[in-house]
Amino acid sequence: MYWDVTAVKAKPEYKIYVETEDGRKGIFDMTPYLDHGVFKELNNINYFNQVGILFGAVTWPHEQDIAPETLINEMIPVQVEP
Numbered sequence: 001m002y003w004d005v006t007a008v009k010a011k012p013e014y015k016i017y018v019e020t021e022d023g024r025k026g027i028f029d030m031t032p033y034l035d036h037g038v039f040k041e042l043n044n045i046n047y048f049n050q051v052g053i054l055f056g057a058v059t060w061p062h063e064q065d066i067a068p069e070t071l072i073n074e075m076i077p078v079q080v081e082p
Helices: 037-043 068-074
Strands: 005-011 015-020 025-029 052-054 057-059
Touching: 005 052, 005 057, 015 068, 025 068, 057 068
Parallel strands: none
Antiparallel strands: 005 015, 015 025, 052 057
């Protein structure tokens, strides 16, 4: 779908850079999620940096994921990767 994530990169301070299929680019802040449920494991920065994409969603190896709809609604738009 047009909102599928096509690129993701871990950034400092538990943020991720994201690009979507429709050309949107932005920074998504994961810090509000880090103290909740399955996302607690992301507090380990080495694990956090293992971010990837599976079926258009941002994911980590132990099946944590952020839906593309959440990313689009909460990310701060940027023109180029900071």
